[in-house]
Amino acid sequence: MRIAVIGLGIAGLSICARLALAGHDVSGFDQFEPMHTNGSSHGDTRIMRLTPGEGEIYVKLARRAQEIWRTWEGLAGRPFIEWTGGLMAGPRGSPFVAASQRLSRTPAAIMRGDAIHAMTRGYIAMPYEWDVFRQEDAGVIAADAVRAFLLKQAPRWGAKLHHNARIEAPIDGLVLKINEEARVFDVVIVAAGGWARKLLPEFAGKLAVKRRVVGWFESPNPRMAPVICADNDEGVYGMPAPRGLYKLGLHAIGGATDPDNVRAPDAEDATLLSEQARVLLPTHNPEPVRMTRCLYTVTPDEHFLITPSRIHERILLFSACSGHGFKYAPLYGAIAEDWLNGKETEELTAFGPARRAHVNRLGGEKT
Ligand SMILES: Cc1cc2nc3c(=O)[nH]c(=O)nc-3n(C[C@H](O)[C@H](O)[C@H](O)COP(=O)(O)OP(=O)(O)OC[C@H]3O[C@@H](n4cnc5c(N)ncnc54)[C@H](O)[C@@H]3O)c2cc1C
Numbered sequence: 619m620r621i622a623v624i625g626l627g628i629a630g631l632s633i634c635a636r637l638a639l640a641g642h643d644v645s646g647f648d649q650f651e652p653m654h655t656n657g658s659s660h661g662d663t664r665i666m667r668l669t670p671g672e673g674e675i676y677v678k679l680a681r682r683a684q685e686i687w688r689t690w691e692g693l694a695g696r697p698f699i700e701w702t703g704g705l706m707a708g709p710r711g712s713p714f715v716a717a718s719q720r721l722s723r724t725p726a727a728i729m730r731g732d733a734i735h736a737m738t739r740g741y742i743a744m745p746y747e748w749d750v751f752r753q754e755d756a757g758v759i760a761a762d763a764v765r766a767f768l769l770k771q772a773p774r775w776g777a778k779l780h781h782n783a784r785i786e787a788p789i790d791g792l793v794l795k796i797n798e799e800a801r802v803f804d805v806v807i808v809a810a811g812g813w814a815r816k817l818l819p820e821f822a823g824k825l826a827v828k829r830r831v832v833g834w835f836e837s838p839n840p841r842m843a844p845v846i847c848a849d850n851d852e853g854v855y856g857m858p859a860p861r862g863l864y865k866l867g868l869h870a871i872g873g874a875t876d877p878d879n880v881r882a883p884d885a886e887d888a889t890l891l892s893e894q895a896r897v898l899l900p901t902h903n904p905e906p907v908r909m910t911r912c913l914y915t916v917t918p919d920e921h922f923l924i925t926p927s928r929i930h931e932r933i934l935l936f937s938a939c940s941g942h943g944f945k946y947a948p949l950y951g952a953i954a955e956d957w958l959n960g961k962e963t964e965e966l967t968a969f970g971p972a973r974r975a976h977v978n979r980l981g982g983e984k985t
Contacts, residue, residue: 636951
């Protein structure tokens with residue numbers, strides 16, 4: 619089957635790799651060069667959680683993805699995930715912290731925030747009134763290394779990857795215009811992140827594109843520390859990053875943006891991130907040493923959207939909505955393959971048009 623995959627972020631790359639391995643004639647297209655920094659997938663690190671507090675279905679996805687992460691690590695000859703543990707936190711009574719505890723296979727007690735300072739030997743601090751649940755099965759994904767691996771591995775399995783190849787938007791069928799050339803496919807999978815709403819305007823009302831900024835902070839005593847996910851008003855999250863830095867982002871802060879015209883990080887972003895660094899990272903310089911911007915593609919209920927288009931039943935929108943989609947990436951190819959084979963799986967039902975019955979909204983997504 620001739621399959622076009624539009625978008626070679628982490629979702630499109632995973633889909634290309636898996637479908638090529640399954641024997642399909644796969645062509646992947648991206649409008650930018652390999653490893654570009656314009657979408658949602660770039661950067662040194664992402665948070666991994668095997669027990670995401672967003673709901674049961676994500677726990678299942680994370681655990682299934684874990685098997686493929688190990689395969690990818692074997693093929694790459696290097697680990698992609700460093701298991702640092704994680705602190706799931708939030709103001710007292712946080713539904714996210716409660717869900718993280720409930721879904722955990724090794725339930726422990728919820729701690730008061732002020733226990734964290736001693737627990738991390740002074741590296742991380744949290745307000746007394748916060749609930750905190752420690753997860754052993756959380757860590758950091760070497761995100762850019764995974765993209766680089768897939769850019770090599772997908773072609774080894776037979777996928778043809780085309781960069782600087784922009785598909786003309788909107789698409790209106792199985793004939794795609796690529797840099798002025800028309801090509802016909804049997805199936806089109808749209809994994810275009812923040813640009814999906816331009817390619818398939820029928821979903822524009824369901825996919826909001828938001829600007830987000832992350833910053834890296836320096837400590838005189840760098841060490842490996844747990845990841846943080848908090849459902850405070852800002853939705854602050856953090857993770858250790860290369861060169862002894864600690865990276866912070868704000869899940870809930872940042873306005874709508876045009877993916878083709880995203881404002882660069884500025885002083886206002888630095889101030890917002892510094893406020894969190896002052897509370898959470900007592901040994902760090904609260905001024906970020908650098909910042910970058912990234913796109914979140916968000917649905918109204920913040921869950922993934924994986925659904926056929928009304929234009930043609932062989933066009934699939936695959937939107938691994940950006941707040942927390944990296945950790946499940948190895949499964950995206952398998953989910954696309956199930957759809958191709960006409961299987962009715964739990965995740966296709968859960969993330970398809972009638973998904974609400976299957977997922978719990980637990981106070982917003984975390985990374
Ligand atoms: C700041 C930030 C922090 C995050 N932290 C975490 C985390 O800690 N843990 C976690 O699990 N997840 C995290 N995520 C989420 C995760 O990174 C995303 O879910 C994931 O990267 C989405 O990948 P994607 O492939 O769907 O989108 P993208 O990476 O944006 O890829 C879409 C691609 O489509 C291409 N494209 C678009 N239109 C066209 C066209 N017309 N023609 C050709 N190509 C086109 C684009 O150029 C782009 O390369 C974070 C996201 C952000 C932004």
